[in-house]
Amino acid sequence: MGVILEVKNLTKKFGGLTAVNDFSFEIERGEFIGLIGPNGAGKTTIFNLLTGFEKPNAGSIRFDGINITGMSPYKIVNLGIARTFQLVRSFKFLTILDNVSVSCLSPRGKKVSKDIGTEEYASSILTAVGLVDKARIPPIVLPHGDLRKLQIGKAVGTNPQLLLLDEPFSGLSHEEQLGITDLINKLHDDGVTIFMTGHVLRELMTLVPRVLAMHQGKLIADGPPREVAGHKIVLEAYLGRGEGFA
Amino acid sequence: MQIRFLNRIKENSLFVICVSVFYLVELTYILTLLYYFGYTSLILSTILYFTLFYFGFLYLAFNFTILWAAIKRNFKLIPSAIRRLMAWLGTFKGGLTLFCMLIIAIIPLLTQNAYYLGSMFIVAMIYTIYAASWDFLAGYTGQVSFGQAAFFGFAGYVTADRILIQNWPWLPSLFFGALIAVLISLIIGIPTLRLKGPYLALGTLSFASILYLLFAMPTILYGSTGLFGVPRLSENVIIEYYIVFIFVIISLTIMKAIGNSKLGTVFKSIRDDETGAEASGIHTTRYKILAFVISAFFAGIAGGFFTMRNTAVSAQIFGTTYSFYPLVMVAIGGIATISGAGVGAFFFIFLIEILRGVADFQWLPAGAADFLDDALIFSVLLILVIRFAGAGVLKSAIERLKNLWDILLGR
Numbered sequence: 001m002g003v004i005l006e007v008k009n010l011t012k013k014f015g016g017l018t019a020v021n022d023f024s025f026e027i028e029r030g031e032f033i034g035l036i037g038p039n040g041a042g043k044t045t046i047f048n049l050l051t052g053f054e055k056p057n058a059g060s061i062r063f064d065g066i067n068i069t070g071m072s073p074y075k076i077v078n079l080g081i082a083r084t085f086q087l088v089r090s091f092k093f094l095t096i097l098d099n100v101s102v103s104c105l106s107p108r109g110k111k112v113s114k115d116i117g118t119e120e121y122a123s124s125i126l127t128a129v130g131l132v133d134k135a136r137i138p139p140i141v142l143p144h145g146d147l148r149k150l151q152i153g154k155a156v157g158t159n160p161q162l163l164l165l166d167e168p169f170s171g172l173s174h175e176e177q178l179g180i181t182d183l184i185n186k187l188h189d190d191g192v193t194i195f196m197t198g199h200v201l202r203e204l205m206t207l208v209p210r211v212l213a214m215h216q217g218k219l220i221a222d223g224p225p226r227e228v229a230g231h232k233i234v235l236e237a238y239l240g241r242g243e244g245f246a
Numbered sequence: 247m248q249i250r251f252l253n254r255i256k257e258n259s260l261f262v263i264c265v266s267v268f269y270l271v272e273l274t275y276i277l278t279l280l281y282y283f284g285y286t287s288l289i290l291s292t293i294l295y296f297t298l299f300y301f302g303f304l305y306l307a308f309n310f311t312i313l314w315a316a317i318k319r320n321f322k323l324i325p326s327a328i329r330r331l332m333a334w335l336g337t338f339k340g341g342l343t344l345f346c347m348l349i350i351a352i353i354p355l356l357t358q359n360a361y362y363l364g365s366m367f368i369v370a371m372i373y374t375i376y377a378a379s380w381d382f383l384a385g386y387t388g389q390v391s392f393g394q395a396a397f398f399g400f401a402g403y404v405t406a407d408r409i410l411i412q413n414w415p416w417l418p419s420l421f422f423g424a425l426i427a428v429l430i431s432l433i434i435g436i437p438t439l440r441l442k443g444p445y446l447a448l449g450t451l452s453f454a455s456i457l458y459l460l461f462a463m464p465t466i467l468y469g470s471t472g473l474f475g476v477p478r479l480s481e482n483v484i485i486e487y488y489i490v491f492i493f494v495i496i497s498l499t500i501m502k503a504i505g506n507s508k509l510g511t512v513f514k515s516i517r518d519d520e521t522g523a524e525a526s527g528i529h530t531t532r533y534k535i536l537a538f539v540i541s542a543f544f545a546g547i548a549g550g551f552f553t554m555r556n557t558a559v560s561a562q563i564f565g566t567t568y569s570f571y572p573l574v575m576v577a578i579g580g581i582a583t584i585s586g587a588g589v590g591a592f593f594f595i596f597l598i599e600i601l602r603g604v605a606d607f608q609w610l611p612a613g614a615a616d617f618l619d620d621a622l623i624f625s626v627l628l629i630l631v632i633r634f635a636g637a638g639v640l641k642s643a644i645e646r647l648k649n650l651w652d653i654l655l656g657r
Contacts, residue, residue: 051525077527085525091518093582094511102515105508106527118508158527 004029004162004193005050005081010059012045012217019045021217023059027162027195032188034208034225035197038237042217043197044086047164051083052076064161078108082160084151086167090139097135099150100125103157112159122157129153129183145176152183156192163187165196169203177203205229213237338648343585350491354484363483364555370595371490372551373575375497377587379544380572382501385582386510387537388517389439392569393450394545396434396457399563401427401546402553403461406473409554416479420550427546428539435538439531442520451569458564472560479554490551494588497544502584504540513537574624578631580638589640597627 005027012020019042027033035043048054050061052073060069068076082103091099100122104113113121126132129149134142139150148168155163168184169177181203188194198204205211205225213221213228215237221228228234334340353367380394401423408419438449464470479486504510515523516530523530553559562568572587575594579586635642 053521053525073524074527074529077525082527083525085522089519089522089525091515091522093518094514098511098514101508101511102523102528103526105512108527154522154526 002029003027004031004064005195006062007050008060008062010046010049010061011057012042012049012054013057018217020049020056023214023217023219025212025219025222027193029161030191030193031210032194032208033196034204034211035195035214036201036204036211036228036234037197037214041214041237043214044166045217046214047083047166047197050076050164051081074106077158077160078106080108080159080161081164082155082158082162083164084148084155084166084168086170088144088147088151090147090150090154092140093138095136095138096131096142096150097122097126099139100153100157103154106158109158125153125156128156128186130179145172145179148172148176148180149183152180152187156187160192162193162195165194167197169198181207201225201229338651339644342644342647347495354487358484360483363487366595366599368483368487368490368555369552370592371494372548372555373571373591373595374494374588375544375551376548377572377575377579377591378498378501378584379541379548381576381579381581381584381587382505382544383537383541384573384576385584386505386517387513387534388520389534389537390443390447391450391538391541392447392566392573393434393452393454394541394572395564395566395568396450396454397427397431397542397545398549398552398568399454399457399461399559399561400430401549402559402563403468403473405550406476406553406559407468409476410473416477416554420547420554423550424543424546427542427549431538431542432535435535435542439534439538451566454564454566454569458561461564462561470561472558473553474558476553476557476559478557479551486555493547493551497547498584498588501540501544505582505584509536570624574628576638577628578639580640583638583640586638586640589643590638593639594627 003026007026008024010020010023011018021042023042023046035046037043045054049056052068052071052075055070060067062068063076063079063081066079068079068081091102094102097119101118103109104118104121104125109121110118116124123132123135126135129152131146131149131153134146139147142150152163152165152168155165165184168180172180184194184196184207196204196208209224211221211223211225211228212219213231213234215233220233220237221231335344350367350371354363357363376394376398379397380391383394384390403423404426405416405419405423408414408422409416412419414422434450434453438446438453441449461467461472462470479489505513512523512528512533515526515528516533520530549563552563571594575590576587577590578593579588579590631639
């Protein structure tokens, strides 16, 4: 299997605030891993650093043996790290199919789509995420749950090895959450390494076999969910803000 | 390696268009050389052409191989393309487009008045290409340029220079001007396209202003008087009309086709959400520069025609007026439609003409009248359009027409 992502001493400062502080971890190929922490712990910053949307002040990121620290986002995507955003983003005047086609037209997506055709490849992704019957409508009319699915579809279009999901469940009803859970499990079974965040733990803890917990930019625990949930600092970090584990 | 390269290139149907345009330019180049050396020196010009510029026949043969492979690959697409075209012409929009094209095509049969044909219809058609080029950049890629006059004007100057000073025929001059506009767009685009929103608009505007100052200087380049005495396309205004008409059709079709292609999808994704496009693995800067270059090419074509129509060109062509003309026209016609640029251009030119007849600015001091009637029409029109037809008049007009049509047919 081997290590797919290796992060060493990652640090990011915004003015006087240290959002990510000396953060190190490794992800094995094919792993399914969660990142938890209270609001403002720095989870999204970690994702932004991993995908090149922010440049770190110190530390290094190696993906698949390549040093990707400070690379531009599109280069990182084409190496095989795709991400979704906490707030849904879509190309609002393009159809759902074209939204996914854009990813399929990226250099990495093209490697897959050139044999079967862009449209067919995009349709197959829409079938997988369950939006194929809405292929010809623009995303502005979609409900929130479908937009989350579209997010994942857009990321999958670039044929990623490692998929970063930023709060994939936020703002969803229970049924919608189950749908996304199935989708993520299916992707993991297809061999995609998955790294996801969440600040409400209920869904995450039942889904992933390994969890990283962070608080104020620091890694405070790393292990199976049950162990991490019982960790003293984790409890303090959460209980201090009046939030508990369900 | 060569085979892989070939395969990769063959897949791109856009490539066929590019190579075809390239051949057109090469052909015009050979013709120009012939023009210089005369037909007696055919061999000399051929030798010069192949040795100096393209390292011999091998290069050309290689090009032919690629082109032929690309055509063969795309050949089977032609029947389905024709079928789709016919189906489209059967729809309301397609029929309307065909109808409008026919109307414009038969105008010279209805009036031979040189003023109407020349100063209104031909100018409006030239502005159509110009405004469409701006719409391509702003409507499809979301990059708002306030310096489109830089390409328009530069190509105008270069075309005039080639025709007047180098004695080139008009067609190679026109393409040469457009190619230089492409070069200028690279020089302007590579630094400015890193800017976003209003900063990009100001950045492009400042480049156009620099060019204005440069060309307005009395001693360098062509001096403050500019170039004049450029011959028209033809002595006969009707021939001129049809040449420009053909160029309008070709230019708009190419821009529309690119907009509807996969490349267009990528352009539109950058317009809708640049960060999202980057997260989808798109090299946004590269695509923005590509859109800029395509836009500059067509603005350059328009600039060349404009110079030939006016028989003169001066630094005024880099003025903000010419940068804002396409903006107003596209706002009238509707953004991201391409054909809306045509509606806007005709509407604009004819409105100015009508208002010139009606409005009487005699009571103003001399000189102020000219400024006022253009500026007034500009601002009033823009305010009215933004207030009452935010998406441009074309879309709502087509909808109303379609409703009327349905009622007439009893649907």
